Amino acid sequence: MERVERDIVEPVGQVDLEERKLEVFQGLKKMIFQLQEWLLEKGFIFLLIGFLLGRALILSHLTPFALPFFVAVFMLRRESAPLAFIGILAGSLTLSIEQISYSFATIMLFLVAHRLFRNFAKQDTISLPFLVLFTVLAVDFGLAYIQNSYVLSGYDVLMGAIEASLAFVLTLIFMQSIPFLALSKRVKSLKMEEVVSLIITLASITSGTIGWSLYGLSIEHIFSRYLVLVFSLISGAAIGSTVGVVTGLIFSLASVASFFQMSLLAFSGLLGGLLKEWRRLGVSMGLLTATLLAGMYSENGIPLAPSMYESLVAIMFLFLTPKMVTDQLAKLIPGTAEHSKEQQQYLMKMRDVTANRVEQFSEVFQALSKSFSHFNVNSLDESEEREVDMFLSHVTEKTCQTCFKKEQCWATNFQQTYQLMTDVLYELDAGNEKLSQKLTKDLEKHCFRPKRVEEAINQQLTYYQANQKLKKQVYDSRKLVAEQLRGVSEVMSDFAEEIQRERENHHQQEEQIFEAIESFGMEIEHIDIYNLQKSNVDIDMTVPYSSNQHGECQKLLAPMLSDILGDNIVVYKEECEGGLGGVCEITFRSAKAFAIETGAAHAAKGGGFVSGDSYSTIELGAGKYAVAISDGMGNGERAHYESNETLRLLQQILKSGIEEKLAIKAVNSILQLRTTDEIFSTLDLLMIDLQDATANFLKVGSTPSFIKRGSKIIKVEASNLPIGILQEFEVDVVSEQLKSGDLVIMMSDGVFEGPRNVENNDLWMKRKIAELETDDPQLVADLLMEEVIRTRAGDIEDDMTVVVTKISHNLPKWTSIPMNISFSKNKKKIS
Template sequence: MATKERAGGRLLRFPRRDQVNVSRRAFLGLAEAGVGFLLGAVLAGAEIFGLYAPFGVAAVAAAGSGLSGFCTLAGTCLGYLCLEGLTDGMRYAASAILTYSVAFAFYDTKAYRRVWFMPAIAMLLCALTGIVTRGGQGWHGEDMVYFVTEVLFTGVAAYGYRVVFTQWPETLDGLHALSPRQTIGLLLLGSTLLMSLARVEILATFSLGRLVAAVGILWAARRGVTGGGLLGACAGVALDLASGEQPYYSLVFTLAGLLCGLCRDRRKGWAALVYVLACAVAVLWSWDGGRHMGLPLEALVGAILFLVLPLRLPQGASAAPMPAQNPDWEAGRQALSRKVEEMAGAFHTLYGSVKETLRPEDRNTENPAEIFTRAADKVCARCVLGDTCWQKEYQDTRAALNDATQPMLARGRALATDFSGTFSNRCVHFPEFLGEVNRQLTAFLRRRQALRRTFETRSALCSQYARLDKLLRTASAELAAGLTPDLPRQEKLEGFLRSMNLTGGVVYYDKEGHLRVEVPASEELKTRAARQELSEVLGTHLREGETAGDRLCFAQAEPFRALASLAGAPRQGEKVSGDTGLWFRREDGQLFLLLCDGMGSGPGAKQESAQAAKLLENFLRAGMAAQEAVETVSSALALRGEAGGSTTIDLLSVDLFTGKCAVHKQGAAPTYVRRDKRIQCAVGASLPAGIVTGEQAKPDVHRFRGAQGDWIVMVTDGILCGRDDQWIRDLLASYQGDSPSDLAQRILRQSQDLCQGEDDGTVLAVHLERSRDPLG
């Protein structure tokens, strides 16, 4: 109960000083309770198929166990008893009361904080009360379908409402800052409100729900075809479910919303006219004896309300919540964005100018006939038959040399048999001519190889300019967009800091949509207890804070975590292994694990692999995508020419928020993934980094979604030493432990028994699991 009392006390948090202030948070908390009461009362009247009304129970499940939850329960019970009659009203009121009781009883548990817990409880209690009240009437096929649909709607609505209820003040600042989940939750809430309002008739003619739908569709259509069509579809589906009829309103409102969206750049009157005409045409098109003749009149009244009411579109999002308040900071940020954009434009221009000069035919510009011309200048010039061969018998000489060209180019050396017998017998200096042809052929092939290398080097440099241009443009876009604020949590954070006599906290979302918190680097905030309390105040789990100057930065905790261990041994007779392995986590929740195997063994190979690994780490930490980072490093290593060596690259990236994994390979050994007892293998056919450039430098990429309990094993070539890999598959499949260090050591020992230290060998074992305690 101590936790509940402390949570309830946060509604009016008093600073630690003698003067008592009532903050805006207190007002918002009371307003939230009032809104909860009204929503509960209205949602209790929302029916599907004209029989079932589960949305009030869903609202109670989403509101939780605090003051707003109790007010939502009170409004819901009042709405059910007034709108649903005694039998059904008592049934749904009982479901709501039981749902609130479970929320209150389990408030202190970890299960309550799971997003699925309260929706699942609401579904279970709604199903149980439905079985008790309707079981005596018997279950028929249609009744069973409706009952199952009602239970599913309860859970879905509870989940969607929860997203909106936890951050409802954001809607006061417009819809620009809403995430996709919040947008879907808001559409679900609006649709169910329409179901309830559809039961209200004005002057026995107009349906309040359809009037509100008309105004909402016209407003959303000002954002374009997508906004109008989406809101029209949602409103139509809601009204069809409420009426229990065929999908009529879904088609009419979707069509009207799409057509109105085409008028987004015109005056509001055009959109209103198109909406009225679309509804009228749809009614006439699907004439059903005049049953829906009132719809055009409702559309006309709704269009008039849309024109009269001062409805405006939400403006674009502001920049970061705290720094954007400083005009100088904002101007500096925009100026820096423009500078980066100009720099990106310069590299793009450089890329274009270099690309224009890159023509593949330039690699082989010299004509092979020059080989014989140069040979003739040195041998045939002093021959007595020179005029005969090159003037009188020119056509025969040309034919003989043309026939010899392709075989000698393919072989890299000319033989006497490449020339016809007529030419070789007639040539009095044929041995000297053949030797000179071979000398000129060697020089020709060397020039061609140099041209090809020059072309490949210029192509690699050109691709580097393109990547740099893309990277700078991405950075410029991020600077221009700024940060996405979370205003409701900003209010909560300010109240929390005021209780500690601190100010200057910021709550925002990064470019991946993950929550980040910056607060003053106070010793009081660095404790685990303070982090846990801050997590509860903001309603999200936070990682341990990182100190940056005088600021303490918290990031949203990832639902996944990975345990990794590295084991390796050098080649027999060597003191240093040529392999390099490392792993690190980026601030956006991306975990990278890397193995590089330098060519050969010893210090030289170690230097190559360590250099490649360091370059990759720098690019990845800077925010570059994994595939672009691998391609960039591979091309850079190849530009060193014969002075440099080569190294394999085996990169595993894991998104600790979603579980998405990707393996990038360049000349690397297979990677093994175990799920349950099944073993999958990711192999590659690309060459090691530093050998080729351009398109040939692209790595092999394997993508999969990781799950709880997955094992991932990365190895270098020295572990397999060219032998069959069935032994490592069997060892991984039969492993019963939970220690990556133990698994890596077992694989290394068995490899040494089989290979006897023929090459450097390194193993990187990873165990993927769900975070046991995101606060820990």
């Protein structure tokens, strides 16, 4: 029974303890927020900073910090300027009555001068430091002139000029630092000059504690070392030593006895930054080591024990500093891991926002495409009926309106009259010059003026046909817009998916490749891995430039990567900058499984220079290869322009990522709508996937193609009208699986139909292709062209084009070099 009670009591006690911890944490968090609101939002931090800067000295009696600080607060946080003014006067009062008088005089003179010259200064931020400079000079010279019995010595002029110059520089520094100290805006990151300005500001504030001590320990030494510890922890040796030098320099200017602190702070910042990998313990060890060495080898007789105690107190403050504070500060300083992470998160957020916007645009285009493609059959029928009614109304105005049988035709026999007039309209609209015998007899039997009615319908028919043609063009334009919007929507949707693909973290693989290649004796400066997917490897590498290069990248680096990654890697791009210290930027990509080699032969009609045929080979980014032939109607420049324009449009649309069937329809619509002339062209398109050698033949009005596989000849054909004739047509896609060694022969009608005295062009062409003893694409194209021209005794009666494509395995030029390492990829080992 006691054991059960104990088991019940203990969990209840644990729950109470967790609740108390939570209450304490929430209370502490609330207190921090209240303190932050009191200090930052209400501006009491300027009261504290003003107090310290008001009593900060340079060269024992110069105080150049007070006025620049007040000016920066006055310009950037005017509502907090009274608190800064009170703080400066309170700090100056701790020094002397003369000092508070000086501070009060400089601030008042600045306010008066600013009020007077405000209307003349267009940009206060530019003229402000000069106004501070002249204010300090005026007060210094005036006070010196009065104190020295109306005599101004050279020493007074020199010291006034020094103090005014320092005030000029400090104004610029404080103008950059005050926004950060006040947190008046969210700062994404600090520039290097802003970091230095912040360090000088913090060191100047710390110098206001000179002369303070607690239990024999110097306050300025504790806070200066604490400042060095924080910056060494968050940003490393460079910034840490910079903080040490700047803080020590300001201390030494304030008091020559503090010159020794410069070396101690700089050395501790350097050691702490080098040991920052051990976090707070590492930078603490750096400070203790620097303090110990500086104390042991100092010639100034400074006691070691107090200096060690001051360092220990600074270390204690470092360990009491919340990690949240150091992390937030580290995010603002360039070069830190936290800053890089913050930038990556910002870029990821921007990437997601961009992807979402692109996806939204894709949805908008998809909706517009549906809206344009939506077609109401009922509304079309109603529109057709209205147009017929309007047509007949115009005809009746010219014929039936003055006829005495009007009432009998349109009141008594309306349906019969309407149907008869409609039949006449449709028969004449069909292109018949005369009406059929039956319809003529019915019209003469029913109508009193048949010839006049027929003439009126013929006259009105021109307007009717023009209206119908305009409607068809509008409909065709809507279809074109709908299809293009749908294609753009698909491309943007794919682009949004690509944007959202993050670059994987390949640090471990980069190190493995780096070590493996360097162990082989080659020098590498940098490696970036973007993709390690099979057949889609993408690696950038930076290597030193060598004046006596002999293709080491193709002969050594690519084969080594091929063995490490288990893929056929080739040099995709190489850019070198020669000279001393030059480098080469190399891009390595996976080689395609199949290679393409093409040959072409073409001739213009009658041996002319301008052919109506055009051909093109296009390597697309998705691992596809396109070969296209277009034959423009007729011959000469106009036909060449049509065929070349067809291929140009097709190439641009295919490169944008739109699917090939939709691309052909788009080209067809564009060619049809851009001119009223009866101009058309054929299109023969071959799309080859270089990874698996699948081929898609898309033929629009073109002649058959042939595949030569050893002694076997395969014919590929389709039955579409030429492009640009009809708006509505379906693109026939014929798919074939190609093999290594296949020859794909594509030709225009001038070659296929060119042989004279040949009854069956198919059999003749297959026989000539089978008789070829070479597999060189260029030779095959030349031989076929020569055979066709020979059959016509050298006459070229039409434009002729032959394009031959050879498919072969992509064999690496250099064999892989065995590296004898196991490469880790996604926690799987591959050889």
